[in-house]
Amino acid sequence: DIQMTQSPSTLSASVGDRVTITCRASQSIGSWLAWYQQRPGKAPKLLMYETSRLESGVPSRFSGSGSGTDFILTISSLQPNDFATYYCQQYVGFPGTFGQGTKVEVK
Amino acid sequence: EVQLVESGGGLVKPGGSLRLSCAASGFTFRDAWMSWVRQAPGKGLEWVGRIKSNPDSGTTAYAAPVKGRFSISRDDSKNTLYLQMDSLNAEDTALYYCTIHRSGYFNSWGQGTLVTVSS
Numbered sequence: 350d351i352q353m354t355q356s357p358s359t360l361s362a363s364v365g366d367r368v369t370i371t372c373r374a375s376q377s378i379g380s381w382l383a384w385y386q387q388r389p390g391k392a393p394k395l396l397m398y399e400t401s402r403l404e405s406g407v408p409s410r411f412s413g414s415g416s417g418t419d420f421i422l423t424i425s426s427l428q429p430n431d432f433a434t435y436y437c438q439q440y441v442g443f444p445g446t447f448g449q450g451t452k453v454e455v456k
Numbered sequence: 457e458v459q460l461v462e463s464g465g466g467l468v469k470p471g472g473s474l475r476l477s478c479a480a481s482g483f484t485f486r487d488a489w490m491s492w493v494r495q496a497p498g499k500g501l502e503w504v505g506r507i508k509s510n511p512d513s514g515t516t517a518y519a520a521p522v523k524g525r526f527s528i529s530r531d532d533s534k535n536t537l538y539l540q541m542d543s544l545n546a547e548d549t550a551l552y553y554c555t556i557h558r559s560g561y562f563n564s565w566g567q568g569t570l571v572t573v574s575s
Contacts, residue, residue, distance in 0.1 A: 361559075381560065383561035383562075385501075391567075392553055392565040392567050392568055393493075393501065393553070393562075393565055393566075394565070395561065395562060395563045396559075397561075398561050399467075404563065414568065436564075437503055438499065438501075438561060440559070440560025440561050441560075443517070444503050444517075444519050445502040445503055445560055445561065446503070446504075447500055447502070448500070449500050450500045450501075
């Protein structure tokens with residue numbers, strides 16, 4: 350299985366900060382990467398797919414970049430609703446595998 | 457509006473069985489590939505298995521930890537997805553989410569149903 354590694358595991362930030370989360374794949378996955386947001390006590394929500402395609406309704410402050418093995422999720426200006434855990438997921442290999450998550454907490 | 461509502465979770469003894477259901481609405485269920493994804497308490501996400509739409513063969517696939525013990529099925533006449541879980545063990549304790557499987561990722565999620573395996 351393809352292993353997905355996120356960093357950092359926890360990130361402390363303030364409202365208005367620019368936040369970046371990194372996801373690394375154990376082998377090349379092209380652009381077949383999705384990002385999810387999970388707020389406490391809630392189900393995950395798809396943010397983007399194919400590395401940088403924003404899901405309908407997701408604010409434009411979220412963006413994604415990368416290809417091959419290294420990917421980045423960027424939140425340009427952190428909002429109160431953005432404090433959550435973020436997961437990357439590759440879907441080129443079978444089974445699709447998730448990163449371990451990055452928790453964005455209040456600084 | 458897409459809705460996925462899971463049910464059937466609960467407390468079960470090791471070695472026991474449980475069947476989860478997912479009632480779907482707001483989209484054309486018969487054309488959708490569906491997956492189950494689980495999350496152990498305080499842990500990350502783990503894909504459990506997938507079923508294709510019947511027009512696409514209706515075939516299933518499973519993650520290695522559950523293969524041979526879990527079975528996914530669907531009833532398109534009832535817009536319902538199922539997960540039959542047998543020979544349960546403590547490692548299966550998790551919140552089980554029903555998801556729409558779109559090209560390998562998951563674009564809609566239910567709220568989950570909790571399965572606890574304990575004696």
